[in-house]
Amino acid sequence: MRKTFRGGIPEDPWSSGSLTSCESDSLGGGSPFAPPRYRVHLEDLDELHRAAWRGDVPGVERVLVPGGPGVDKRDKKNRTALHLACVSGHPAVVALLVDRKCQLNCFDSYKRTALIKAVQCRQEECATILLKQGADPDLPDIYGNTALHYAVHNEDQSLAEKLLLYSTNMEAENENGLTPLLFAISGKRQQMVEFFLERAANLLAVNKCQRTALILAVQCGSANIVSRLLQQNIDISSQDMFGRTAEDYAIFNQFTGIQQLISEYKEKQTPKSLPQNNNPEQEKMNIGVVLLSGNNTVHDMCQSQLPENKESKEEEQDLELPSEEEEERLKGRENKQPQVEEEMKQHTSNNTELLGSLPDGTAAGSDDDGLNQQFPRKENEVHDRPENKTPTENNKVKNQIHSGADFADSMQSSETASECELSHSTYENFLLLIEQLKMECKDSVSRSRIKDAFHLYEHLLELKNNDCERLRAEIKQMGNTVSVLQKELSETKETKLQLEHQKIEWEQELGSLRLALRQEKYKKENADVVCNKVSEQLRIKEEECRKKAEMTQQLKWTLRKLIKELRMVEQQRNDAQQQLSEEQNARILQDQILTSEQKEPEMAQKKMDSEVFSLAIFKYVLVCEYIF
Structure with a gap:
């Protein structure tokens, strides 16, 4: 068989044809996972798109001058410059376009935003810029x-973690109804499955075919993912739209390993059944023995047997009774069995003593054999029966045995009314037998003793009837108690079911709160990282400013020192000039006196003047060189 797709829903739930079921669920309508990069032809691009495709930031800035084409202009394939920059991986161009207020959520011809293209092409830096600027x-x-x-x-x-950090919907469904978790399971991407399970993704989500995460994992044949999902206590009884469970798909596809995992999980989840009575014949035998015993034996045995029958019915109706209480009941039943046997022997010996007062002759006569054997017969029914009985006695013994068996059956079914009716029927049979023997027995003493025995047996029957009435009342009271307990049990089950539903709701709410907490934690971590980076940058700038301040202070000190030295040089120069002027005045006076007398001193004076002037110039040059 082949599986064909019509509107994303498979016609055949079992076979997958040329595609596996997980692959077919992953694909939607066409092929969304073809190579994500654009097929770019230069004739389809204008100047802005070419610059963005090449990553030419100056070219983009040049095109985006006032009066130029808009930043959101599209090429012939309906793509914006932001789409092309994200696909080619140029975060600088992306940052420039975002700074120029481009639209972040523009669609291309496949209705994909620039963020989707950045994620498709694994351009994390470009995607981060878009997310920080508010891309959806x-x-x-x-x-x-x-x-x-x-x-x-x-x-x-x-x-994926960065997307979740910016409040991405983790339960968004594609056209096949696949959430990111179901999508990861369908593609056998175990690491991503672990990623979403750690972040409390919704395990109750289903696709359009109503297939759960477990069914999809089984269809893909991934035992590791199936095992991981079973660890999350996922529901294995969920059915898809075709009525198949995960185990059905595992059996059909012959995934024995997965089938074994599901079977083991099912065994762990199935509650153990309560212990039951495996020997009902033993109970019937005990009840039959009680019939042939005395009054107290019937009383004790009915008390031990009838509640057990009621409890066995309760066990059939509800398997949730605690196993400890059942074990105590079974132990109580075993403890009572020896008491029943002892009481049976005591009452048998009492009956033998009462009937032992009959004359010995009656036991020897053929006509009185039936009468003498009637009362000891009750003892013989418990133990081995003698073989020296007449055919009439054997038939009577068989009738009483059948009566005892019928009574045991009535006790097993907890019908106390039938029990009393059988006791009366035994009493009537005994009366008929007495009347028959009375016709044959002519001895007055024997007849009186027969009457005494008859009255004794009648008294025993009255005691049994009283016990039956009391047991009826107890059984009725016990039935009322059972009905009350059943009502309480049903109420408890309803309360348990409500609590389970409430638990599921709380778990979902807890998962969402955990996700929100993780997102807040991620935001805080990112904020801390940004804060640390800013603090480091501020520290570096402060260090640079401190160094600049130290250099400025050093320069100020040097400048002050140079100014002080310059003032000292100027003072020396002024002193030298004053001294020189004084000397010149003195020499002028001397020249005036000796002008006519000495020409040579005049020449010497001129030479001296020139030397002094040269010396002054030399000093001035030295001072200027020292200053500058």
């Missing part, structure tokens, strides 16, 4: 797959 991670494409579905397909846990 839950927008599906034409196949219903979100960015998280494609992260699962790529088995990219880092991107």
Whole structure:
């Protein structure tokens, strides 16, 4: 058989044709997991898209001047520059386009956003920029797959974790009804399955064929995933739209390992049955012995047997009685059995003593044999019967044995009314037997003793009837108690069912709270990382500022020192100039006196002046060089 697809729903639930069932469930309508990169032809692109595709940041800036084409302009294939930059992996271009206020959630021809394309092409840095700027991670494409579905397909846990950090819907369904967890199971991606199970993904989700996570794992033949799901206490009795369970698929596909896993899990979940009585014939024999025993024996045995019959009916109706109570009842029954046998022997000996007062002659006559054997017969029915009985006596003994067996059956079914009726029938048979023997027995003494025995037996029957009445009342009271207990049991079951439903709801709520807590934890960790980075940058800047301040202070000190030295040089220069001027004045006076007398001193004076001037210039040059 082959499986054909119509609208994403398989016609044949068993066979998968050319595709496995898990592969067919993963694919939606077409082939969403073809190579994710665009087939780019330059003639389809304008200048902005070419620059974005190449990662040319200056080219993009040049195109995005005021009055140029819009940042969200599309090419001939309905793609924006942001789509092309994300596919080609140019985070700088993505950051520039985002800074220029481009639309983050634009669709291409397959209704995929730039974030989906970044996840498809495993461009984590580009995806991070888009998520930080508020891109919507839950927008599906034409196949219903979100960015998280494609992260699962790529088995990219880092991107999946980042998507969940920005409040991505972990239960989003594609067109086949597959959540990311079901999608990971269908693709046999065990690491991603573990990833979602650790984050409390919904195990009750089903696809459009109503297949649970366990059924999908069995269909794919992944024993590891099946074992992991069974550890989560998943429901193995769930059926898909075709009425098949996970175990049915395991049997049909001959996955013996998976079938064994499910069987072992089922055995662990099945409650153990309560112990039952494996020897009903022994109970019947005990009841038959009680019939042939005395009054107290009937009383004790009825008390020990009738409640057990009631309890056995309760066990058939409800297998949830505690095993400890049942063991105590069984022990009580075993403890009472020796008491019953002792009482039976005592009452048998009492009957023998009462009948022992009959004359010996009556036992020897053929006509009186039946009478003499009537009362000892009750003892002989318990033990081995003698072989020297007449045919009439044997028939009577058989009748009494049948009566005892009927009475045992009535006790086994807990019918006390039938028990008393059988006792009266035995009494009537005894009266008929007495009347028959009275016609044959002519001895007055024997007849009086027969009457005494008859009255004794009648008294025993009255005691038995009283016990029967008391047992009826006890059984009726016990029946009322059982009905009350059954009502309480049904109420307990309803309460238990409500608590289980409430437990499931609380577990789901707890899972969502855990997810929210993890998301908050991830956000806090990211915030701490950002804070640490900012603190480190501030520390570096503070260190640089401190070094600059130290250098500035050092320069100030050097400048002050140089200014002080310059002032000292200027003072020296002024002193030298003053001294020189004084000397010049003195020499002028001397020149005026000696002008006419000495030309040579004049020449010497000029030479000296020139030397002094040269010396002053030299000092000035030295001072300037020292300053600058």
